[in-house]
Amino acid sequence: MSLIARYLEENGIPTVVMGCAKDIVEQCGVPRFLFSDFPLGNAAGKPNDPGSQEFTLDLALRVLETAVGPRTTVQSPLRWNEDSLWKIDFSNVEQMSEEELQKRREAFDEVKRVAAKQRQEAGLKVSAAE
Amino acid sequence: MTEQEAALGFAAPHDMPVPYIHRITSYYLALGYGNPYRWAQYADVPFTPLKKPLSESRLALVTTAGPYQNDKGDQGPGAAYNASAKFYKVYSGETDKEHDLRISHLGYDRKYTTAEDINTYFPLGQLHKAAEAGRIGEVAPRFHGSPTNRSQVTTIEQDCRDILARVREDEADAAVIVAN
Numbered sequence: 001m002s003l004i005a006r007y008l009e010e011n012g013i014p015t016v017v018m019g020c021a022k023d024i025v026e027q028c029g030v031p032r033f034l035f036s037d038f039p040l041g042n043a044a045g046k047p048n049d050p051g052s053q054e055f056t057l058d059l060a061l062r063v064l065e066t067a068v069g070p071r072t073t074v075q076s077p078l079r080w081n082e083d084s085l086w087k088i089d090f091s092n093v094e095q096m097s098e099e100e101l102q103k104r105r106e107a108f109d110e111v112k113r114v115a116a117k118q119r120q121e122a123g124l125k126v127s128a129a130e
Numbered sequence: 131m132t133e134q135e136a137a138l139g140f141a142a143p144h145d146m147p148v149p150y151i152h153r154i155t156s157y158y159l160a161l162g163y164g165n166p167y168r169w170a171q172y173a174d175v176p177f178t179p180l181k182k183p184l185s186e187s188r189l190a191l192v193t194t195a196g197p198y199q200n201d202k203g204d205q206g207p208g209a210a211y212n213a214s215a216k217f218y219k220v221y222s223g224e225t226d227k228e229h230d231l232r233i234s235h236l237g238y239d240r241k242y243t244t245a246e247d248i249n250t251y252f253p254l255g256q257l258h259k260a261a262e263a264g265r266i267g268e269v270a271p272r273f274h275g276s277p278t279n280r281s282q283v284t285t286i287e288q289d290c291r292d293i294l295a296r297v298r299e300d301e302a303d304a305a306v307i308v309a310n
Contacts, residue, residue, distance in 0.1 A: 001309040002170060004192060004276060007290035008305055009176040013190075013297055018253070019309035022147040029175040037147055041238025041245055043308050044253035053249045057256035060306060061265060065184050070175035084145040086242040091150075091157040105161050115213040122218040 002028035016064040018043040018056070022073070032067045034060040036076045039086050045078075052078055170282055180304060184266050190302035191273040192293060194310045195231035195252050197221070205234040207246035220292035222272040225254060229273075236278060236310045251310050270302040 002025050005015040009031045016032040019025050020040050025033050036043055036056060045053030056076060063074045080086060089095060096104075131142055155166045180187065198205055202215045212234040223229050231252050233245050249255055254273060260266045274293050276285075297305055 001192070001194060001276065001307050003282065003285050004290050004293055005305075005307050006172070006176055007286065008294055008297065008307075009178050011294050012178050013294070013302070014178045014180050014304040015307055016304075017307045017309060021150045021309065023149055023151050024169055025309065027151065028170040029172045031175060031177045035147070039239030039242040040150075041233060041236070041243040041310055042250045043310060044250050044256065047243070047247040047250050050249070053253065053256050054259060057253050057260060057306075058265070061184055061260065064304060064306070065180055067177075070177040080242075084142065086239065087146070087148050088144050089241055090148055090239055091153045093153075093156050093160040096160075101160055108161055108163075111211060111213050115216065118214055118216060119218070 001025075002030045005030040005032075014064065016060045016067075018060050022075075026071070026073060029071060031070045031072070032063045033071075033073045034063050034076060035073055036078065038078075038080045039090070042080075046080070182303065184304075185264055186267045187303035188268050188270050188301060189257060189266050190270040190297045190300060190305040191225070191252075191254060191257060192297075192305055192307040193231065193252050193273060193275050194236060194278050194308070195233050195248075196235055196275060197223075198230040198232050205232040206244065208240075208244040209234040210240070211235075211237065216277070217275070218277050220277065220289050220296070221275045222296055223275070225258075225269045225271060225273050229254070231275070233310050238310055251308060253306070253308065257306065267303075270297070270300040272296065272300055 001017060005017045008015050016034060017025055017030045018034050020036050020038050020043050022035045045056040059076055063072060151169055158166060196215060196217045199215060203212055205212055205215050215235040231248060233251050238245060257269045261269050274296050276289050276293060
């Protein structure tokens with residue numbers, strides 16, 4: 001999504017990115033970024049919490065209208081919860097047993113197989129249509 | 131945390147933004163995939179100022195969420211990663227209609243999030259409220275969905291162009307882009 005922000009901006013469309021992966025967005029480099037320090041999947045606010053969702057969009061709009069230059073990141077003051085223990089768990093190999101890793105290896109092989117099949121099917125459909 | 135750190139009011143050591151690039155790279159190395167993904171990285175970043183106040187601007191919404199497809203297996207809430215629910219071309223939907231968009235094809239945090247509430251990843255409802263309140267001029271007639279599965283070359287040469295063309299067709303003044 002960061003690439004889209006950059007492309008639109010290069011072509012005269014101002015943008016704001018709403019996201020939860022600070023390092024990934026900032027490494028790419030975007031004009032304006034509202035960072036919510038929440039688990040991935042909640043860039044627009046907390047689930048079943050309309051107040052947090054409206055606040056988050058409004059903050060993104062404020063970033064859109066007030067940023068003075070590129071790489072403007074604003075971090076939302078909202079917190080997911082008090083202990084923030086969710087931050088320790090995501091894809092953290094230091095927290096996983098060998099048995100868990102083996103299960104994940106097998107699951108990942110399956111995901112790759114499905115994705116490759118999908119791509120092939122999508123490719124075939126495209127060439128048939130052309 | 132030491133007593134001194136607590137007395138200073140420091141946060142817990144883990145309470146900082148998650149280092150996703152490091153985590154994911156280490157994760158795939160541990161799974162035996164030795165060719166780590168190279169996330170995009172640029173030294174220069176473009177910037178276009180707003181041309182008019184937001185209260186007079188038409189805003190486009192860009193999402194990575196995809197339409198629910200009833201023949202593509204479990205897409206949530208709470209679904210495992212579902213590669214078959216991916217899509218491969220930019221799509222658009224009318225913003226004056228309800229949409230059932232899901233994120234089961236994306237790597238969101240499945241331990242702490244079920245994706246049961248579309249408003250956490252697709253803020254169309256919030257945008258409409260902002261328009262009703264006069265905070266923005268209006269919501270553009272369509273939102274745009276971007277594929278996430280392809281190479282960065284495809285994203286830039288195909289998907290970015292498609293989205294720019296559609297944003298221009300809709301005469302949007304600015305775009306809100308939601309990552310997942």
